[in-house]
Amino acid sequence: NQTFELDSNPHTRLNVLTGEWVLVSPHRTKRPWQGKVEELTPDNRPEYDAKCYLCPGNGRADGDSNPNYTESFVFNNDFAALLENTPEGEMNEDDLLVANNQRGLCRVISFSPKHNLTLPEMSVEAITAVVEVWQHEFNSLAQNNWIKYIQIFENKGEIMGCSNPHPHGQIWSQSDIPLEIAKETERQKTYYAIHRRSLLGDYLKLEQKKNERIIFENDHFAVLVPFWAVWPYETMIISKRHVNSIKLFTDAEKKSLAEAIKILTTKYDNLFETSFPYSAGMHQAPVNNGYYPEWHWHMHFYPPLLRSASVKKFMVGYEMLANPQRDITPEFAANRLKEMSTLHYKNSKA
Amino acid sequence: NQTFELDSNPHTRLNVLTGEWVLVSPHRTKRPWQGKVEELTPDNRPEYDAKCYLCPGNGRADGDSNPNYTESFVFNNDFAALLENTPEGEMNEDDLLVANNQRGLCRVISFSPKHNLTLPEMSVEAITAVVEVWQHEFNSLAQNNWIKYIQIFENKGEIMGCSNPHPHGQIWSQSDIPLEIAKETERQKTYYAIHRRSLLGDYLKLEQKKNERIIFENDHFAVLVPFWAVWPYETMIISKRHVNSIKLFTDAEKKSLAEAIKILTTKYDNLFETSFPYSAGMHQAPVNNGYYPEWHWHMHFYPPLLRSASVKKFMVGYEMLANPQRDITPEFAANRLKEMSTLHYKNSKA
């Protein structure tokens, strides 16, 4: 009679933030891979590219030119998925065909004037300047009282649909609360109503006690692989202080967050000695919609790579139709990331 | 003062099967694409490949050899994500670290002995034989009273994580009810409790009346782009008769389903003149778990291509962190598919 072991038996784990489960198949790592191998994008970009719409001084699709900026630079997305001026309206036929208008504002943030950098290759000071821009944009978008949620994110790498390698992120803000935020709000609200403490605060304390999935901590943030991670090397940055948005971060916290991002993304690059692709973004409380004392700021990193720089995890048939599934365990992933150097492989080879 | 129009204004649409919304940005189709362009897999495979683990007579990873089969062929997945024998067990620390064991059986179905075919290139008779196998496997897996759900699906194309181009599908069956099925059960149950009719039956009638998203119908099935489609050319096959699983399909229905699959996948191939990648699978009632009179059998097709054989839609940053998003409207996609020939482009060129 065997006993049930998380590191060898197939099982499901609960995502306490969404209420959804992930199927974990730890025994399946020996599966040979004969499928798609990603082409690697060569990592030899120039510091300035005359054809890049994000480089200083260059022209953009809307006819404007970028200023000769020296830190970060923000502008409205020239191909925004959401628009400020959309007529009010809705449709409902028999509760079967249901639609609502949606307003929004979309911004693009260039992280650096240098075309050939990425976050891990920037200094903590330069990343701190990006965090400042995120906070400033969050505050200024929230001035529009029709905006209810502000999603700050980055798609990094061609494999993550990023159409320009110049280091940049995006903000999509909108008049309704999107799906993932609605789920996390509900779960955090329920927990807070019972315990009068933040769900993620208590979760972090338990993770600190167990010390099986924490990659590193600094003064203000902890970086870990969540117990319920879906993507092979998925991670989460959690603020140690229970604040519900970036608006409340102090100068010390902004610098700490920049440091945490630099260390995490450096470890990612070192894992397969490649510029590690991911989609990352902050989750925080809705705005202009009452109080959200339960909300606890955090940032998700969803990277697709599984075994090497060119073999990714596919979230396809079973995952799309039935349930998210992963092979390596979150504990295995956390250990691999923990043992990675905080010195970028490009520098340690120079 | 403009009025709100689904074909030009950004809006959200409700998925009545899951209760989730999709963000639609119809104005955004003019966005230029400078990002990742997929490599095309050459379409010149031999009828038999000595290195393929699905071809008749060849050896497999578990040491067995395939028989010299002439129609379809089923075997247990040699690298199954779920296993029959997993010790019972669960874990719960403070409702924050929660896990359960999960048992299951995973099968692989070769659709044809010929390595170089795909479903649209097979005859209706040969596809009917595949539908027979699906029904037979469904019934035989359901004999295990610990199995609660049976997911029948196909990943087609390298871009959908398919590691072998030999035409084949999979079945993953398991001891719990997966996420997507739980969502669709809840919505269908609620609708049925109120109306005493199937949600999808009523939805189909409304779609027939409007005739804006239906691609084609035959005696027993309708094929349409759902009002709430997420993927650019996502479609759904709905059975006209309200049955809750493939178990109840008659011979006439099985042949009709084969015909519907052949026509739909042929139109898909013709759209960009390429072997059209997708993940597809049936949704049906759980088994060995009481009655599900509300459940209405259907099959989803989730194809990733957006503009051409080499440019796909990326479900990344905003989509992963906030909400699914699409650019072209479901009505545009339905029209494109409607006008596609039912004769495969390879044959019309010969």
Ligand SMILES: O=P(O)(O)O[C@H]1O[C@H](CO)[C@@H](O)[C@H](O)[C@H]1O
């Ligand atoms: O089982 P296969 O074909 O090797 O694997 C494929 O389908 C599975 C089920 O959708 C996924 O979990 C894998 O990521 C994918 O590569």
Ligand SMILES: O=P(O)(O)O[C@H]1O[C@H](CO)[C@@H](O)[C@H](O)[C@H]1O
């Ligand atoms: O806005 P971009 O960078 O052109 O586009 C990228 O990010 C968007 C937001 O996640 C996605 O909707 C697109 O599919 C992706 O290619």
